[in-house]
Amino acid sequence: MDCPQSSERGPVVAIECVAGSSKAEEWGGDMLQTGDVVEEIKIGGSPAVHSPFKGGRSGVQKLLHSAFKRGDTSIEVRVRRCGGEAAELQACIVPHSPAGRRQYVLRSIRDPNYAVGFVDRMVSECVALQGVAFVLLLLLSPPFPICLGTEITVNCGHRVDLPSSMSSRVVCALSTAKVQDGYVPYNWEKKMKEFLPVPNSSCFLSMLVLPKVLDLVASRYNCLEDTLARANAWLFSSQASGVPIEFMNVQTEALLTKISGETASATVNSGSLSDLSNLANVSLYGFEDYHGVDIGVVRAVRLWYTPAAGELAVNIKLQEGDTKLGFAISCTEEGFIYISSVDDTDDETASTRSGLRDMFRQARNACKLLVISRVSNEKVLPWMVSSAGAIRCFDTISISQKLSLHRHALKPIRIHVLMWEQPSSYEFAEYKAAAPISLPLTPSTADAFETGFERDTAGDVSFRKEHAAFVDQLSDLSEEVLLPAVKSQRFSGMSSAGPDRAGAHNSALRSPSSPFAASMEKFVVPIQSPQQNPKPPLRPHWKRMIPELEGGVPFCYRRQASQLLLDSLAEVRIFEHNYRTEPGGCPTHMARMANVANLDMPVSYFRQGTSGLEFDTKGIYLASVTKTGCLTVQDFETLYCRIYGPKSSSLEDETKDLLHIYTSKALDSVRWNPTNQDEVACASRQHDKVMLFDIGYISSEPVEVLEKGKSKFSRHTCELYNGLSEIMFASADKSRLLASGLDGAIYIWDKRLSNSPCLELTTNSHSQLNTIALDLEDRVVFGASKQGIIYAWDLRGGRSSYAFQSHNDASCFLLVSLKVSSMLERITTLKAQSNIVSREIHSISFDPSSYHQLAFHLDDGWSGVLNVSSFNVTHVHCPPPAWLDGMDISTSSIMRRPSWLPTCSIYAVGSSSGNGLYLLDFYPSTSSACHVDFIEESQNTNRDCRGAVKNKYVPVSQNILVCAVHPLNETIIAGTKESSLLVVSPRLQTPQSTNSAT
Secondary structure (H helix, E strand, C coil): CCCCCCCCCCEEEEEEEEECCCCHHHHCCCCCCCCCEEEEEEECCCCCEECCCCCHHHHHHHHHHHHHHCCCCEEEEEEECCCCCEEEEEEEEEECHHHCCCCEEEEECCCCCCEEEEEEEEHHHHHHHHHHHHHHHHHCCCCCCCECCCEEECCCCCEEECCHHHHHHHHHHHHHCCCCCCCCCCCHHHHHHHCCCECCECCCEEEEECCCECCCCCCCECCHHHHHHHHHHHHHHHHHHCCCEEEEEEEEEEEEEECCCHHHHHCEECCCHHHHHHHCCCCEEEEECCCCCEEEEEEEEEEEEEECCCEEEEEECECCCCCCCCEEEEECCCCCEEEEEECCCCCCCHHHHCCHHHHHHHHHHCCCCCEEEEECCEECCCCEECCCCCEECCCHHHHHHHHHHHHHCCCCEEEEEECCCCCCCCCCCCCCCCCCCECCCCCCCCCECCCCCCCCEECCEECCCCCCCHHHHHHHCHHHCCCHHHHHHHHHCCCCCHHHHHHHHHHHHHCCCCHHHHHHHHHCCCCCCCCCCCCCCCCCCCCCCHHHHHCCCCHHHHHHHHHHHHHHEEEEEEECECCCCCCCCCHHHHHHHHHHCCCCCHHHHHHCCEEEEEECCCCCEEEEEECCCEEEEEEHHHHHHHHHCCCCCCECCHHHCCEEEECCCCCCEEEEECCEEEEEEEECCCCCEEEEEECCCCCCCCCEEEECCCCCCCCCCCHHHCCEEEEEECCCCCCEEEEEECCCEEEEEECCCCCCCCEEEECCCCCCEEEEEECCCCCEEEEEECCCEEEEEECCCCCCCHHHCCCCCEECCCCEEEEHHHHHHCCHHHHHHCCCCCCCEEEEEEECCEEEEEEEEECCCCEEEEECCCCEEEEEECCCCHHHHCCCHHHHCCCCECEECCCCCEEEEECCCCCEEEEEECCCCCCCCCECCCCHHHHCCCCCCCCCCCCEEEECCCCEEEEEECCCCCCEEEEECCCCEEEEEECCCCHHHHHHHC
16 A cells, blocks of 8 residues: 555654544545544635644644634645545534543534544554555445455455454454444435326325314313214215215324313323323323423324225316306315316317316216315315314315416316226326326317406306205206217217218218219309318416416516515605603603714714614514613504604604613613514613513513523623623524623523523634524524624534533534635635725624525625525625715714515615615525626626616615514614614605696
8 A cells, every 4th residue: 555654654643533424425435534644734714734744733733723712613624545545524623622621623514423633643553544444344345254364355356464463453343343324315306296196295185083072161072982983974974975085094193282270180191001091092181291281182083095096187278268167166064175067058168178077977977976186286175173073174165266267367277086986098098106197188178278356157056165965966967978989989089880981971972973962063152161270369468467376476577576676665754762751751862862962972872772673473563672771662553654644743652652661771682572472572782681571561670581690601700791782582482592692602591491591602712792693493593793703503413412411501512603704805806806804793684585595794884695505605795984975983883783675685784874774685696786796797698687686775864773674565664873763665655746746
């Protein structure tokens, strides 16, 4: 083997595996193994360091300590192996406390469970270790070895000479080697499209039957035997009414619920093994969890059934001029939607052309119902029986409206029906498992299908929900039954003898030599033959409603609609904070008046202003906090109606607001509990408490206070660093709350446990954190610091998993830390034009319409987007600096909180250099005006870029600090430096403006 170093016995820095991976790539050549010789180390944007390393392992640890201390944890390592092979690892630097103080290891970015360290070894030792690793790879992979000894030979032809002591190590390693599991990718989307009869939809049909309740408070239920009997009765009744289904399986299904009081005392408790015998036939039993809460288990019955002969897809297409579909639907008592009648008077209806009328007649002959199982691949079968006995099913009115919409939009629709027998080969194509096949169409099949808002009728029967009367239908429509031979002739177009005889007779009549034809020929008046395929009259199609009917909005349409929205936005009203009902006046109002009189003191701006704004999840209420300590909760509808009221109206009457209190403490952040919309949380940078208010109680005292307490890991002892900059609720749990501290840590409370933090997420830099953000699934928490670094902690996996830590531990291991200035320097065009320095990060937040985009806002007014999948800055907006417009720099550095619009990836941020609002296009595409790869010349050549959104600057009357966007109508409420609320919305024309325009 060739060695990576010239000296056979020289010391080198080698790799030592600290923690193994759970992935299959660990056994490949790309992953670093014990004994690999380190050749190059590159930390962040610093120059690469090559071997030999000064000081060996100790020198490398000093490099890692210096990089980790300044917050630059991104590292790339290149190693060399015997035989000239090279491998690289992209990782992040993390502390390794078991090895001692200031000791670090490298954790892989691709797999947080895989970690390696550095050791000092001789080259010969590295060669031996690499040989052992190579032999182990061969021993653990087929073909298996033939013999073991000082000379190891394997079937694949490799030969490795090892010392006798090393052979015993190999045998020991082989005896302790275990087969490991891993994960392999699987293309679910492709398999679900290719191998399911209905793409992306299962063929399993079931009915969930809940036990019947015996009282109004739902404390007692019927036994399990009664639930099974009800499920059995539903199945037999459906079969008797003509629904072609067969029984498959039945099982019990446990549903958890919370019980208390009489219900808890009336249920059977499963706290011991002796109670298990009592659970055989009960529908509700209970147990206590570790908190002492009574949990009830309701035993429902899941009935599995299947179509008697599968499902058949029928494509319905319409022609121009079709005024009805030609069939009506109804609902059985068991909840099945079926075709109750078809129009036999018109042979040109859609039901006739699609073969639906003939299928309906066959079902009637077989005494079966033509049950519709799916509409546009969506199941419309009944799926649940409530505890009151009602069957939950689909409404025929909504289904008929959907069919009518398709007819008016000329869009074909596919329905699936339950088959009672396998269709004949001459009538219907064979049903394949890979893809559903449709009924063959008659020669007059149309090419279009239309839907609309009108009610379709088939004869005298309209689309309305009515119960099945199958026997009556058979007696009413029995005269229209066609013989199978007639149907066969209709579908095939010929028979064994009929067509030949008919053709001979017709040819005899048309023959010129026939005496009858010769005598009548002189009386024939020549006429023009009608056109075989006349073109239907064209009618104008809808333009703006087509996306709504198709269910998908095209890219260009979304972009154009976004630009129309931005162009219509303007300041429509500003409401000043003029509450005067407090004794001595509202403190926020008094602070604003005092600052007006002291304009020459820039520090006065930090004592006023709206510091936090947020809507609840439904957009009903708006909560705001100010620097002087006022918490206000307003009804948005009332506030919006004041926009067009008299100009003298302002926020001065507390009775018109839901809540207005003074907390005597400066407030910097406000959040609604997403699962409890009556709870509002507030925090301040000046104290270490989170105050929870209930908007149902008009009180200046909070209903609950969460205390940070003294941190075990913080180095700051000054009270100035005890404050909390921002708070956030976990969306999936109403009891869990997170807050970022000025001491550089993130605190997590679980209100069910105590009022103290149950976990601390820390960094070694101990720089104050200004803002936090949670990803969509509450798995990763991001924090941004005053030094311009974005940190990320994994709350679910890795060695620092939050789920497996005790409540007294702190998670010091970072998933990754990213310096914004270093990432901005990678943008060559930006670096050539600007002097990029590290700036304080004011705010970070995730895009609600594109969850891999994390927006950040800096103290100099710059905004951008970090792609959390690739850890690259994809968008950036660099407005002119504040000093360029003559604005005081001290006022431009006030903390600002931008906000995303719910759709279209628009970022609303207040200008730091003037009175204005920037609406930035951060769409995840190179057509975005703020994308780093945006090319302005491509606007005219690229079709996708035509009509791209341009950044919008909305001039306003006051300087904006914080923004909040309504979740439904996208009205922007901005909090200003003068503590006012500014409304930015599409400007509506009033009667006065209309008259003046005319």
